[in-house]
Amino acid sequence: MADINFILDGKAVTAAPGETILSVATKNGIEIPTLCFNGKVSRTTACFVCVVKDKKTGRFLPSCSACPSEGQDVDASSEEVREMRRTALGLLLSEHTGDCEAPCTLACPAHASVEEYVRAGRQGDFKKALEIIKQRIPLPMSIGRVCPRFCEKDCRKNVTSKPVSINDFKRLAADLHYEDYMEELPPLKEQKVAIVGAGPAGLSAAYYLRRLGYASRIFERMPEAGGMLRYGIPEFRLPKATLRKELAHFAKMGIEIETGKELGKDFTIESLRKEYQAVIVTVGSWASSSMRIDGEELAQQGIKWLEGIASANWKNCANPGRTVVVGGGNTAMDCARTALRLGGDVTVVYRRTQKEMPAEQLEVLEAMEEGVKFEFLTAPLALRKNADGKLALACQKMELGTPDASGRRSPVPVPGSDFDIVCDTVIAAIGQRTVAPEEVNKDKRGNIAIGRDIRCAEGAVFAAGDCVTGPKTVVEAVAAGHNAADAAAAAMEGRSYEIPAIFNVSRGHWSSLEKSDLVFLREVSDADRVKPDYIPMEKRRTTFEELFPTIPAEKIEKEGERCIECSCTAKGECRLKKFSEQYCAAPDMFPGSKPLAAVDTRHPYIIHDRKKCIRCGICVKTCSEIINKNLLAAMKRGFNTQVGTAFDQGLQSYCTDCGACVEACPVGALDWKKKA
Numbered sequence: 177m178a179d180i181n182f183i184l185d186g187k188a189v190t191a192a193p194g195e196t197i198l199s200v201a202t203k204n205g206i207e208i209p210t211l212c213f214n215g216k217v218s219r220t221t222a223c224f225v226c227v228v229k230d231k232k233t234g235r236f237l238p239s240c241s242a243c244p245s246e247g248q249d250v251d252a253s254s255e256e257v258r259e260m261r262r263t264a265l266g267l268l269l270s271e272h273t274g275d276c277e278a279p280c281t282l283a284c285p286a287h288a289s290v291e292e293y294v295r296a297g298r299q300g301d302f303k304k305a306l307e308i309i310k311q312r313i314p315l316p317m318s319i320g321r322v323c324p325r326f327c328e329k330d331c332r333k334n335v336t337s338k339p340v341s342i343n344d345f346k347r348l349a350a351d352l353h354y355e356d357y358m359e360e361l362p363p364l365k366e367q368k369v370a371i372v373g374a375g376p377a378g379l380s381a382a383y384y385l386r387r388l389g390y391a392s393r394i395f396e397r398m399p400e401a402g403g404m405l406r407y408g409i410p411e412f413r414l415p416k417a418t419l420r421k422e423l424a425h426f427a428k429m430g431i432e433i434e435t436g437k438e439l440g441k442d443f444t445i446e447s448l449r450k451e452y453q454a455v456i457v458t459v460g461s462w463a464s465s466s467m468r469i470d471g472e473e474l475a476q477q478g479i480k481w482l483e484g485i486a487s488a489n490w491k492n493c494a495n496p497g498r499t500v501v502v503g504g505g506n507t508a509m510d511c512a513r514t515a516l517r518l519g520g521d522v523t524v525v526y527r528r529t530q531k532e533m534p535a536e537q538l539e540v541l542e543a544m545e546e547g548v549k550f551e552f553l554t555a556p557l558a559l560r561k562n563a564d565g566k567l568a569l570a571c572q573k574m575e576l577g578t579p580d581a582s583g584r585r586s587p588v589p590v591p592g593s594d595f596d597i598v599c600d601t602v603i604a605a606i607g608q609r610t611v612a613p614e615e616v617n618k619d620k621r622g623n624i625a626i627g628r629d630i631r632c633a634e635g636a637v638f639a640a641g642d643c644v645t646g647p648k649t650v651v652e653a654v655a656a657g658h659n660a661a662d663a664a665a666a667a668m669e670g671r672s673y674e675i676p677a678i679f680n681v682s683r684g685h686w687s688s689l690e691k692s693d694l695v696f697l698r699e700v701s702d703a704d705r706v707k708p709d710y711i712p713m714e715k716r717r718t719t720f721e722e723l724f725p726t727i728p729a730e731k732i733e734k735e736g737e738r739c740i741e742c743s744c745t746a747k748g749e750c751r752l753k754k755f756s757e758q759y760c761a762a763p764d765m766f767p768g769s770k771p772l773a774a775v776d777t778r779h780p781y782i783i784h785d786r787k788k789c790i791r792c793g794i795c796v797k798t799c800s801e802i803i804n805k806n807l808l809a810a811m812k813r814g815f816n817t818q819v820g821t822a823f824d825q826g827l828q829s830y831c832t833d834c835g836a837c838v839e840a841c842p843v844g845a846l847d848w849k850k851k852a
Contacts, residue, residue, distance in 0.1 A: 298736025375403020377641025746844020
């Protein structure tokens, strides 16, 4: 038979008799996505992701099985065709439940590969764990001590017990190997970036720029680098010797930090633009918010007070006496616990209940253990100085009313409940605000306003960290600095940039799951969560010694055995995920209930996860046509169709674990249990 001549995306092409449109497209460099095509088995034509359009008839055809006809005009790349593929992918996603990424990684603002570094720690390879951590966390020694543990709050282990102590893996890996670890760094390019501010966001930006091959110089107004890590977080939570050891690594990488250099005094953004190819502003959020009460000038400002303590030897700092700390956030807890260690009798005044405090509950509980007192549902009204030199904070008791915009119930005054607290020191720690440079865009709150490309002014000027978001956590600032580095690199390379979204099809938050919903690839420990050994309480109350030493390796390795490892085993190879990202197909395009299907883990080596199955049939045909077995077949009909074995005996009853079906599955519905 003669070859067939037809048009494919406006180009004249030739097909051999019986050759599919997909095959011809591949030969001509036209990429057509497909999930159900596998050249080793007969055609299945199940997923319809590979559709093309016959321009003469207007029909959409599955290119993996459709053969061209003489003179046919085929559209394989138009927006209309792409939209049809997107629809097909969306329909598949509506029935798919896969946990493309572990909930802990999704919860981490920096999207660290939590599951992977915990696994390395469980196996005793903490140097490998550190390598994985530093892909997303450039300050693991510090963050391993002060992170609020977003990852643990979403850990699936919460379904059955307490979460895995994830952050302690980070701390141990860094403490063990930080000084002997060095990244593989590319040669430096010609362009150089100026960074204003040596806090977590600025350091992160410099770190990731260097990993991309760009030199940077950081300008810092304070005598030492570190920002809030150095001047805002007390010694007992983050020893400064530890921080200095961590910052020394940046010098080893060739990152330059100039201290004592202040924006607006020693340089301007405009002057930096003339000398550098990009500028990243990370000036933090250092101005204290107002209590909006008469006499507040008599109060110490929380963040400035902490800065003063951090800049001196704590042993030489004055006893604040009877101290009242106003506020309920992490800075308020740091102020209260610092004042206590200096000899103060400390009370925290907060206008809502303990449950609504924005501070990490662990810090609140630690403060209570140490002897800090709390006056909840209490609001300050005014501050005055008495004739004897003492301060008097006038307060009013509150009760909770209806929820406000944040979802918290708004406090309302209790009539006739006014009272005074007589004290020596009042520390206002109710929030911080940004003092933004004149040359950048600002939002209505006074923070630096950035676009989707992270720019905050004309040209290659970017911003990141607290100065953009308002006060956040160290790990959030680190994530923002990483994005700013990527944006600056894109600008210098002439590329556009937007913060990349993470594609994920989730099985649900742990709070909505039962133990039967969890998938166990190996025996998972039910031991109690590892606990740190705190220093004696007397030392906690009277010194700035670190709260507890790093948990030793043997305990952390055992803690790793508690990890369920709940992300998809095929997350690096899943073609459904790849094409969904490529075609912007979202898991919620077509809402509805997903078919119920159990995950079969009975086989010693292979997991059969029917919740991921797209019913393409490749595994069935691979087993029958290549292996000459018939262990798998489509069971039931319609929406309830699923791949199974005879009498639901499971693969372990028949399979010799050749792995052909595993290698053929496009979505990891059949996969090896062992993930590393």
